[in-house]
Amino acid sequence: MSLDQDTVKNIAYLARIRVEEDKLEPLAGELSAIMGWIEQLQELDTDGVEPMASVVNVSLPQRKDVVNDGDCRDAVLKNAPDNEDGFYTVPKVVE
Numbered sequence: 836m837s838l839d840q841d842t843v844k845n846i847a848y849l850a851r852i853r854v855e856e857d858k859l860e861p862l863a864g865e866l867s868a869i870m871g872w873i874e875q876l877q878e879l880d881t882d883g884v885e886p887m888a889s890v891v892n893v894s895l896p897q898r899k900d901v902v903n904d905g906d907c908r909d910a911v912l913k914n915a916p917d918n919e920d921g922f923y924t925v926p927k928v929v930e
Contacts, residue, residue: 836870838863 838846840859843866847854854862908921917924 836867836874838867838870 840863843859843863844854846866847862912918912921912923915923
């Protein structure tokens with residue numbers, strides 16, 4: 836697939852990237868080469884190939900989905916400059 840300068844200019848606009856006029860043609864060539872590689876990949880026969888997230892077949896350990904408070908309130912409150920009754924206290928910001 837070959838991209839022209841107008842297409843590259845439109846892509847840059849959609850991506851919110853400013854591209855100078857003299858850089859459009861080299862960028863069009865680079866993007867066309869990338870699109871060529873994608874077309875080559877589409878020619879591969881992937882029937883019977885399962886999608887994979889990793890090259891090794893491992894299952895991640897699962898934990899029970901239990902709601903708790905984290906049991907670390909005291910450790911968290913050590914970071915607070917001031918606390919009261921187990922809560923952060925902050926100066927009033929509304930006048």
